[in-house]
Amino acid sequence: MPHTAKILLLGSGELAREFVISAKRLGAYVIACDAYDNAPAMQLADAREVFSMLDGAKLREAVAKHAPDYVVPEIEAIRTEVLAELEQDGVNIVPSARATQLTMNRDAIRDMAAQELGLRTSTYRYAENFEEVCAAAEITGFPCVIKPVMSSSGKGQSKVDDAAALQEAWDYAVANMRGDRQRVIVEQFIDFDYEITLLTIRHRDGTSFCPPIGHRQERGDYQESWQPTEMSDAAIGEAQDMARKVVEALQGNGKGWGLFGVEFFVKGEEVIFSELSPRPHDTGMVTSVSQNLSEFDLHARAIMGLQVPAMIRARPSASAVILADRDSDDLTYSGLAEAMEQGADIRIFGKPTSRPYRRMGVALACAGSTDDARRIAKDAAGKVRIGYGE
């Protein structure tokens, strides 16, 4: 098939699905990969491969079979050593193999940010057994937050208020971690005023930023986001400086081009670095309606060496998630017309199965203010009904 670029997409969730749309508009041919068939992005891509991306041999095989111009990771759980080897052999890993390696585990990126780059972070220690957890909590104090170093979307994460609750938090982290390394980060709990995602784009002409996105999380997972969010110019400037430093440090031997979601906590005028994704961010789904070019469009443009505006504006907008509440493989959706009554838009991801709290869709709204947009998006999300085939 004629195409402008061939993209092997590693991960086929909702963020990949939107990315496929953006990349295909620019004429790309996209092969969507994930561990399960009929994943959201596969339904729209040109081709699919179903395999575990933690399996290095299978990963190599997929790259050899398709000879892509770009390998675009969309999840963290990937055999990233293989990406580094492929990069050595001339394969273009987005944004770079180093970025995927350092962000796969929380410890690598946190050490780089706090120690090498000197960015302000919460106080933290790592622990590999319960005794070390107790020692770490002595240093961070209470409350603290315990997370597996390998996890995302809040999996295995808990806030701990006193020493009596440490055992439960450790057990919960071990039970919900990804991979085989029993290691957690114990972090000082930051009683922040608000938290943001700063979408940062590294592209052929330099670095651009989107207006900050505010968000609210529950169980460590995003519930709603809005853009722009109120923030002083000084705090925005500080966040941009930190984001620039960290994305530049991730370039390694790759081009380092692409969009990053850089997360910060803000307390008073203090901006505290939390973590980042070297790819579109879930809280950034709001950009599908808030910006002329969404985070997915911007990622596609940056990767393909195309122009990215220096100034990106956002009109007041919000997103609110549509979550499942049980396990099912016989899903239907209704209530979209009611959900749209106040002007919201709805995205249904088309995930073939549900589980409690799995994100199945999102409601999006623009309004005169972010407060109004949040209200409309939340109301709309609540009106979409999921049928579980019972």
Ligand SMILES: Nc1ncnc2c1ncn2[C@@H]1O[C@H](COP(=O)(O)OP(=O)(O)OP(=O)(O)O)[C@@H](O)[C@H]1O
């Ligand atoms: N040290 C902390 N102090 C206060 N809140 C925290 C802390 N660490 C995490 N949180 C809360 O939990 C949320 C999820 O944490 P974090 O981003 O580290 O997890 P994650 O599993 O990597 O999430 P994702 O992959 O969805 O970005 C944060 O956005 C924040 O709301």
Ligand SMILES: NCC(=O)N[C@@H]1O[C@H](COP(=O)([O-])[O-])[C@@H](O)[C@H]1O
């Ligand atoms: N915070 C990371 C994040 O939002 N990742 C998004 O969720 C998908 C996995 O969802 P699933 O667990 O429902 O399959 C990923 O593929 C990605 O799109």
Ligand SMILES: [Mg+2]
């Ligand atoms: Mg996060």
